[in-house]
Amino acid sequence: MNESTNDDTANSKPAPAQDSDSLIRSIYTITSDHGQGFAHQMQALISTGLTRFGLDIGILSRIENDSYTVEHCIVPGQIKIAAGDTFDFEKTYCHITCANNSTLAMEHVGTHDEYATHPAYAALGLESYIGIPVRMHGEIYGTLNFSSPTAYPRKFEAADLDAMLLMATWVETELVRREQEAQLKKLNEKLENEVLLDSLTQVPNRRGMQAHLRRELSRLMRSGGRATLALIDLDHFKSLNDTHGHQAGDLALVETAKTIGNSIRGYDYLARYGGEEFLLLLPDTSLKLSGIVCNRILQNIAEQQFPHGSVTASAGSCQIECSELESNDIDATIEQAIAWADEALYAAKMPVATVTSFTGNTRPLPSSSL
Structure with missing residues (x-):
């Protein structure tokens, strides 16, 4: 299930770059909470990221061919983005992120010689952005990204990039775990059905x-x-x-x-x-x-x-x-x-x-x- 949340309270004050212990504790709490489901975990992780960076918009996206789909998000009420929304991948900052194949951090897009003319900036006016590719089986699954219409008050540092890597690694691990869980469930159902079916005629035994x-x-x-x-x-x-x-x-x-x-x-x-x-x-x-x-x-x-x-x-x-x-x-x-x-x-x-x-x-x- 995909989920989106509107948050009218902007996270205006970024956490200190060196404050990673609380992030690790938060992620540990989230990863231990399988009972609530992946959608709940993602909302908690995005909320943690927004608090960590002091940004307004948090998204886990799914990228397929030229399509960028919002799978999970938390956004302020005035931002018209919701889970399930689809965009042209090339017109998103995440296209740059995936092209770089690494974490992309931009504090003030409007002053950047290259990105100030980017379609995403023209459409939403997002001044600050930090995003990282999310991979599954070595292939790009999507991105985890945080952004805001306001410029970032400090320069993104190595600790910020580490925080993004930590969160993305959990998402990647959880995606694979959920896939394996679904495959195991499907296999068990198949085996259960086979036990109840006559192998020759394929009608119930x-x-x-x-x-x-x-x-x-x-x-x-x-x-x-x-x-x-x-x-x-x-x-x-x-x-x-x-x-x-x-x-x-x-x-x-x-x-x-x-x-x-x-x-x-x-x-x-x-x-x-x-x-x-x-x-x-x-x-x-x-x-x-x-x-x-x-x-x-x-x-x-x-x-x-x-x-x-x-x-x-x-x-x-x-x-x-x-x-x-x-x-x-x-x-x-x-x-x-x-x-x-x-x-x-x-x-x-x-x-x-x-x-x-x-x-x-x-x-x-x-x-x-x-």
């Missing part, structure tokens, strides 16, 4: 399924809804593997997962239950409607074309009346619903030579037998 079913049934329980749980099983899958090889079987599973996924609503749920078996959860769906959905899915599966021919599937389902559930019944209900859907699936496989076969278990859950 049984572990991911269990977590989702708990959440969804809890939601439906609160809203007084219902759901239908269905099992879809590829017919004669062992024969397919034995006759055409496991690659043919894998292809059938992958394409079937895609076909099922393309045949259901966005809020329906598909998982690979195990082997050649897939599980569907259809929220707010009656047993009758689930039969229509499952028969459509089975027909779509049968219409798939493979090098070895086609595959068929069977399905069975069970309706869950979530309005009657208690929170401590959810795991037992899931187990019972899968068992009853499996019974219905077994019954669906009984007819011989059918292209698609579906059986719905009419026993609603929960049951008094649970």
Whole structure:
């Protein structure tokens, strides 16, 4: 998050150049305060810099190609600069700073032979400025800079340059730390997702399924809804593997997962239950409607074309009346619903030579037998 602050009180009196101990203590306090977030830390650092130099405007900028963007800033109310503002990089003092590849300090720009005609001076009339490049992985990220419309009352000294280097070094370190933290978070999320996904079909596995079913049934329980749980099983899958090889079987599973996924609503749920078996959860769906959905899915599966021919599937389902559930019944209900859907699936496989076969278990859950 980018932040800007208006400060109507000018920091008119610069700190003595040799007073660096207080700056080090302030930066240590800021760097230790990760809990408040980077935006808060940057505002604190900029405020510390303004106090240290007695200047009015403090900015952390982001430079990309020819664009200069204000990421974080503290400015007086009369200065029209805010976080998110973008300027032509070449028309900023920071362009000179980056070209010099070092800290740039100017006490009275208006008296400088070269910089008195600079576009930044013409636009904002900033008389005093001190800025330093901020790097990330060896490349220019932006600048940390402080400035004021008034001339600086003394000459910037070596201690001032050291102070800028100290602050910029912390910013650089923190930028890299935040990047690494974001990368680690993204990696952990990826690993967590992979743990919950079936590596072959890229749909949730049984572990991911269990977590989702708990959440969804809890939601439906609160809203007084219902759901239908269905099992879809590829017919004669062992024969397919034995006759055409496991690659043919894998292809059938992958394409079937895609076909099922393309045949259901966005809020329906598909998982690979195990082997050649897939599980569907259809929220707010009656047993009758689930039969229509499952028969459509089975027909779509049968219409798939493979090098070895086609595959068929069977399905069975069970309706869950979530309005009657208690929170401590959810795991037992899931187990019972899968068992009853499996019974219905077994019954669906009984007819011989059918292209698609579906059986719905009419026993609603929960049951008094649970």
